[in-house]
Amino acid sequence: MSDNTIESGPFFQDESTEASVDASSMELSVLPLRNIVFFPGQIMPLFVGRPSSVRLIEEAHQAQRPVFVLTQRDSTVDVPHTSDLYEVGTVVRVVKIYTMPDGSKSVVVQGLHRARFRGMVREEPWLVAEAETLPEQPASVEDVEVAARAGNVRTQLKKLEGLLPDFNPEQLNLIMNTQDVAHFAFLVAALLNIPVPEKQELLETLDLKELLNRLLVALSKVIQRQELSQKIQADVQESINKAQREFFLREQLRAIKKELGEEKEQLEVDEMRRKIEETQMPDEIRAVIDKELNRLSVMNPAAGEYSVTRNYVDWLLDMPWMVSTEDNLDIAHVRTQLAEDHYGLENVKKRILEYLAVRKLKKDMRGPILCFVGPPGVGKTSLGRSIADALGRKYVRFSLGGVRDEAEIRGHRRTYVGALPGRIIQNIKKAGSNNPVLVLDEIDKVGTDFRGDPTSALLEVLDPEQNVNFSDHYLEVPFDLSRVLFIATANTLDTIQPALRDRMEIIEIPSYILEEKLHIAKRHLLPKQLREHGLEPGQLQMDDEVIKDIIDRYTREAGVRNLERKLADVCRGTARQIAEGSAEAVTVTVDDLGDYITSRKHYPEVAGRISTPGIATGLAWTPVGGEILFIEANKMKGKGRLTITGQVRDVMKESVQAAMSYIAANATAFGVDPDFRETLDIHVHVPAGGVPKDGPSAGVTMLAALTSLLTDRVLRNDLAMTGEITLRGQVLPIGGVKEKVLAAHRAGIAHVLLPKRNEDDLSEIPESVRKEITFHLVEEMKQVIDIAFPKTGQKSKSRKNSIDNASKNS
Numbered sequence: 001m002s003d004n005t006i007e008s009g010p011f012f013q014d015e016s017t018e019a020s021v022d023a024s025s026m027e028l029s030v031l032p033l034r035n036i037v038f039f040p041g042q043i044m045p046l047f048v049g050r051p052s053s054v055r056l057i058e059e060a061h062q063a064q065r066p067v068f069v070l071t072q073r074d075s076t077v078d079v080p081h082t083s084d085l086y087e088v089g090t091v092v093r094v095v096k097i098y099t100m101p102d103g104s105k106s107v108v109v110q111g112l113h114r115a116r117f118r119g120m121v122r123e124e125p126w127l128v129a130e131a132e133t134l135p136e137q138p139a140s141v142e143d144v145e146v147a148a149r150a151g152n153v154r155t156q157l158k159k160l161e162g163l164l165p166d167f168n169p170e171q172l173n174l175i176m177n178t179q180d181v182a183h184f185a186f187l188v189a190a191l192l193n194i195p196v197p198e199k200q201e202l203l204e205t206l207d208l209k210e211l212l213n214r215l216l217v218a219l220s221k222v223i224q225r226q227e228l229s230q231k232i233q234a235d236v237q238e239s240i241n242k243a244q245r246e247f248f249l250r251e252q253l254r255a256i257k258k259e260l261g262e263e264k265e266q267l268e269v270d271e272m273r274r275k276i277e278e279t280q281m282p283d284e285i286r287a288v289i290d291k292e293l294n295r296l297s298v299m300n301p302a303a304g305e306y307s308v309t310r311n312y313v314d315w316l317l318d319m320p321w322m323v324s325t326e327d328n329l330d331i332a333h334v335r336t337q338l339a340e341d342h343y344g345l346e347n348v349k350k351r352i353l354e355y356l357a358v359r360k361l362k363k364d365m366r367g368p369i370l371c372f373v374g375p376p377g378v379g380k381t382s383l384g385r386s387i388a389d390a391l392g393r394k395y396v397r398f399s400l401g402g403v404r405d406e407a408e409i410r411g412h413r414r415t416y417v418g419a420l421p422g423r424i425i426q427n428i429k430k431a432g433s434n435n436p437v438l439v440l441d442e443i444d445k446v447g448t449d450f451r452g453d454p455t456s457a458l459l460e461v462l463d464p465e466q467n468v469n470f471s472d473h474y475l476e477v478p479f480d481l482s483r484v485l486f487i488a489t490a491n492t493l494d495t496i497q498p499a500l501r502d503r504m505e506i507i508e509i510p511s512y513i514l515e516e517k518l519h520i521a522k523r524h525l526l527p528k529q530l531r532e533h534g535l536e537p538g539q540l541q542m543d544d545e546v547i548k549d550i551i552d553r554y555t556r557e558a559g560v561r562n563l564e565r566k567l568a569d570v571c572r573g574t575a576r577q578i579a580e581g582s583a584e585a586v587t588v589t590v591d592d593l594g595d596y597i598t599s600r601k602h603y604p605e606v607a608g609r610i611s612t613p614g615i616a617t618g619l620a621w622t623p624v625g626g627e628i629l630f631i632e633a634n635k636m637k638g639k640g641r642l643t644i645t646g647q648v649r650d651v652m653k654e655s656v657q658a659a660m661s662y663i664a665a666n667a668t669a670f671g672v673d674p675d676f677r678e679t680l681d682i683h684v685h686v687p688a689g690g691v692p693k694d695g696p697s698a699g700v701t702m703l704a705a706l707t708s709l710l711t712d713r714v715l716r717n718d719l720a721m722t723g724e725i726t727l728r729g730q731v732l733p734i735g736g737v738k739e740k741v742l743a744a745h746r747a748g749i750a751h752v753l754l755p756k757r758n759e760d761d762l763s764e765i766p767e768s769v770r771k772e773i774t775f776h777l778v779e780e781m782k783q784v785i786d787i788a789f790p791k792t793g794q795k796s797k798s799r800k801n802s803i804d805n806a807s808k809n810s
Contacts, residue, residue, distance in 0.1 A: 025118065025130060026131055026133075028067065028068035028091065028128070029056065029060070029128055030067075030127035031069045032071075033070070033072065034071075035071075035075050035196055037199035037200050037203055038089070038190075039090060039186040039189055039190040039202075040111040041111055041186050042110070042111045043109070043110045043111075044190075045109075046106070047105070047107075048104060048105045054105050057094055060094050061096075066091045068091055068092075068115060068131050069089050070085040071200060073085065081123070082120050085117065087116055088115070088116050088117070088134070088200070089114070089115060090113070090115070090203070091133075092112060093112060094108075095108040113134070114203065116131065116134055117129055117130075118132050138182075146181055147181075149209065150184065150185075152212075153219065156223065157191075159223060160223055160226070174187075175187045175188060175191065189202040192218055194221070194222065198218060202218070272313060273293060276290070276317070279321075280321065280322040281319075281322060285316060285321055288316065289313055289316050292312060292313050292316075315421060315429070315475065316477070320433050322434070323432065324483065325392060325436075326392065327356070327392060327393065327435075331356055331360070334352070334391065337386070338352065338390055341382075341383075341390075342386055343516060343519045343524070344519075347507055347508075348507055348509065351370065351507060356391070366482040367483055367484050369464065369503060370486070371443065372487065373490050373492070373507070374491070374508060374511075374558075375511055375558030375625035376558070376559050377562070378509045378558060378559040379509070380489040380509055381439060381441055383509075384489075385397075385437075387437055391485070393437050394433050394436035395437050396427040396428075396436050396437070397438070397439035397441055398441065399442050400440055400442050401441070401442035402447060404446075404447040404448060404449045404451060404454065405451040407451070407452070408422060409423060409454050409458060410422045411473040411474035413473050413474070420474060421472050422457075422472050424461055424470070425472045425475060425479065428479070428484070434483055434484070437484075438484050438486050439489065440488040441488075441489050442490065443458075443490050444490035444492055444495045445495070446458075455497045456497075461486075462500065462503045468481070488504055510738050510764070511558035511625045511743075513742060513745065513769055514551055515766075517551050518547055518548060520563075521547050521551075525560060525563060525567055529564065529568050529571045533572060535571060535574060535575060538585060539586065540571065540574045542587075546589060549590045550563065550597070551563060554566050558625025558742075566599075569597045570588055572596075573595065573596040574588070610714065610716075613708045613715075614633040614705055615631070615633075615708070616701045616702075616704040617629070617719065617749070618630070618631055618721060619722040619741075619744055620695070620722075620743075626738075626741070626743030628720065628744070628749075631686060631701045631705040632685045632686070632687065632705070633685075633706055634682070634709070635682050635709055636681050636683075637679065638680055640676075640677040640680065640681065641681045642656070642682050643684070644683075644684045645684075646686030647691060648686055649694035652686075652693055655699040656702050658726070658727055659699060659702040660677070660682070662727060663707060663710065664677055669782075670710075671711050672707070672710045684706070696732075697724055698722070699725035699731075700721050700722065700724075701721050701722065703781055703784060704784060704785070704788045707788075708788075708789070714789075716751065718750040718751050719749070719750075719752070719776075719787070720744045720753070721784065722740055722752075731783075732755060733755045733758045734758065737754065737762070737765075738761065738764045741762075741765050745773060750773060751773070751775075751776060753778060753784065754776070754778075755777070755779070756777040756779045
C-alpha cells in the first residue's frame with residue numbers, strides 16, 4: 001500500500017452537526033493521513049479501500065462538503081486520537097471518484113486552504129473537529145525581497161530538474177508559471193521529497209518570507225543529496241561497467257584459450273585467486289601475488305617462465321604468514337612434560353619455564369634463541385622435540401652438518417634453474433605455522449667454501465633485531481621469524497663464529513654420571529627397546545646391577561647412545577630365545593652379558609699402567625666429553641735431545657718445554673741430576689697417536705711424569721691431574737672441569753688434582769660424584785710434586801668426600 005493510502009478509519013461530518021460557527025471557524029470531518037502532508041492548491045489522488053472510507057468520501061462528494069485532512073505524527077497508529085495528529089492541516093474538497101476493478105475507490109482531492117485544529121467536537125462515529133482557517137499572507141508586487149526569494153526558489157527548482165531525469169516537465173511548467181507566490185510556495189513544498197516532519201514545518205509556516213527561506217534550505221539539501229547520490233551512482237556504475245568489461249574480456253580470453261587447449265592453465269589461475277581470498281596474509285604479500293597472477297594469466301604455458309612464476313606463487317600461497325599455534329601456558333603441565341621426557345637437565349628446563357612465564361605475562365614476546373652445547377648422546381636434539389610438545393608448538397629440524405652453500409640458508413635467486421627457498425623457509429612451510437620450534441642441529445659443523453659462508457647467513461636468522469624482516473632470496477618478500485623458537489645444538493663452541501655465538505644463549509649440557517644413566521636406561525631406553533623388539537615388559541628381567549655393569553664395562557661415554565645399542569643387543573638376544581620357543585621370559589644377570597654383548601669390554605687400567613716411573617694420568621676435555629689422558633716419558637743416554645710424539649700440537653709441546661725448564665731450575669730441590677739436559681735424551685709420548693692433542697691443561701701432568709722419570713719414583717695410581725703451568729712455578733686455572741672430573745669418576749679415579757682457582761667450578765659437579773672423589777687444590781708446582789708421589793707406606797685410598805686445600809698445608 002503506497003504513501004497515498006488512507007489506512008485510518010474514515011470519518012465524515014454528519015449533516016445535523018456540520019454548522020459553521022463563523023467565517024474563520026467551522027466544524028469539519030477529520031480524515032487522518034499517513035506519511036502525507038497536503039498543501040493548499042495541491043491536487044492528488046487517494047486510494048480508498050475500506051467501506052467506511054468509501055462512504056465518507058462519497059457523501060462528502062455528494063454534499064459538496066469540505067474535509068479536514070490532518071497528518072498523523074506516528075504512521076503506525078491504526079486508530080488515531082487528538083494527540084496522534086498534527087494541529088495544522090489542509091481543508092480539501094473531493095473533486096472526482098473513480099471505481100477500481102477490485103472495488104476500491106480512487107479519489108481525487110484538491111487542497112483549498114490551511115486550517116488549525118481548535119478542539120475535538122466528537123469521536124463517534126468519526127472524528128469531528130472544530131477548525132480555524134489560517135489567513136494567507138498576500139504578496140505585494142512591490143515587495144522586492146519576496147520576489148527575490150521566489151526567484152531563488154525558481155532557480156533552485158530548475159537546477160533540481162536537471163538532477164531528476166524522471167521529473168514531469170508539464171508539472172514543472174505548471175509550478176513555474178504560477179504567479180501567486182504563496183500558491184507557488186505550496187506547490188514547490190508539495191513537490192519536495194523530504195521527511196514528513198520537515199514538510200509539516202513548511203505547512204505550519206505562516207510568514208511568506210520565512211516559508212520561502214525554508215524552501216530554499218530544503219531545496220539546497222535535496223540538490224546536495226541528489227548530486228551526491230548521482231556521484232555515488234556514477235562510481236558504482238563505473239565499477240560495474242569495469243567489472244562487466246573485465247568479465248566479458250576474461251570470458252573471451254577463456255574461449256580463446258579453450259580453442260588453443262590452454263583452458264586448464266586458466267582454471268589453475270582462477271583456483272589460485274580463490275585461494276588468495278581464503279588465505280590470511282599481509283596486504284603487501286597479497287599485492288605481490290596479485291601482480292604475479294596477472295602476469296601468469298597472460299603468459300604462454302609453454303614458456304619456461306610460466307612454471308617458474310607458477311611455483312613462486314605456490315610458495316607464497318603456502319607460507320603460514322598469519323597462522324600460529326597457541327602456546328600451552330600451563331607452567332605446571334610443561335614442567336611435568338619435560339620431567340617425563342628427560343631426566344636431569346635442570347638448567348635447560350629452568351630456562352624454558354622462565355621463557356614460558358614471561359610469555360604468559362607479555363603476549364608479544366619474541367622467541368628466544370638457545371644453543372645447547374654438550375657431548376654426543378646427551379639428548380640435545382630430542383630435547384627440542386620435547387620442548388615443542390610441552391609448549392604445544394609444531395616441531396621441525398634440519399641438520400647444518402656439512403652445509404657449505406649460503407643458498408641453503410637464504411635460498412636461490414629465481415633466475416637460476418631449479419631455484420628453491422632456503423632451508424629456513426622450507427621448514428617454516430613444512431611446519432604450517434609461523435611460530436614452530438626450529439632445531440638447527442650441529443651448528444658447529446657448518447663449513448665454508450667458494451659458494452659462500454652459511455654461518456654469515458645465519459647471523460640475520462638468529463638476530464632478534466633483524467629476523468623480524470628476514471628476506472629469503474627466492475621469496476624476495478620479508479617473513480617474520482621473531483615468533484620462532486630457535487634451538488641450535490653443538491658439541492663444541494670453538495668452531496662457531498664469534499659473531500654467531502654472541503647471538504645465541506649458550507646452555508651447556510654436561511655428561512651423564514652413572515646414576516643418571518641408570519635412571520635414563522630404566523625410564524626411557526629399556527622400555528623403548530622392548531617396544532621396538534616386540535617384547536612385553538615381563539619377558540625381559542634385568543636388575544640395576546646388570547645395567548650398571550653395561551654402563552661401566554661395555555660403554556664408557558658421555559652420553560647414552562652406546563648404552564642404548566647395548567640394551568638393544570640384549571633385547572635382540574631375548575627376542576630370539578622367545579621366538580625359538582626356548583623360553584617364555586628371560587632373566588639376564590651380570591654373568592650372562594657376554595652371551596648378548598660381544599663388543600670389547602672396558603677394564604680399569606689406571607692402576608696397571610702406572611707401575612713404572614715416567615707415567616702420569618692426566619685429564620682432557622674433548623667435544624665428546626672428558627677423557628683420561630696418559631703421559632709417558634722415557635730417558636736414554638744422549639746429548640739432551642727432547643722428542644715429543646703422539647700428534648701433540650704446539651701448545652702442548654710448549655707445556656713440555658716449560659716443565660723441563662722448571663725441573664732444570666729446581667733440580668737440586670727435586671733430587672734430580674743438574675746436568676740431565678746434557679747427558680740424557682728424553683722422549684715424551686702421549687698414547688692414542690691417531691688423535692690430535694693440544695691445550696695447556698696437561699702442564700702439571702707433564703711436570704709429574706718428567707719428575708717421576710728423572711727421580712725414578714712411581715706416581716700414585718689413584719690420582720689424575722690437570723692444570724696449566726708457568727716458568728715461575730704457578731698452576732693456572734683451566735676449563736672443562738666438570739667434564740674432566742666426570743671422566744675421572746668413570747675411570748674409577750679416587751683423587752683429582754685441580755688448580756686452586758678452579759675451586760668454584762666444583763659446585764657444578766653432581767653431589768654424588770663429589771662424595772666419592774677427593775679433590776686436591778694447588779697453586780704451585782711444588783705442591784703438585786708433594787701430592788703426586790705417595791708417601792712411604794701409603795696405599796691408594798678409596799673414594800671419599802673431601803677437598804684437600806694444599807695451599808694451607810704447604
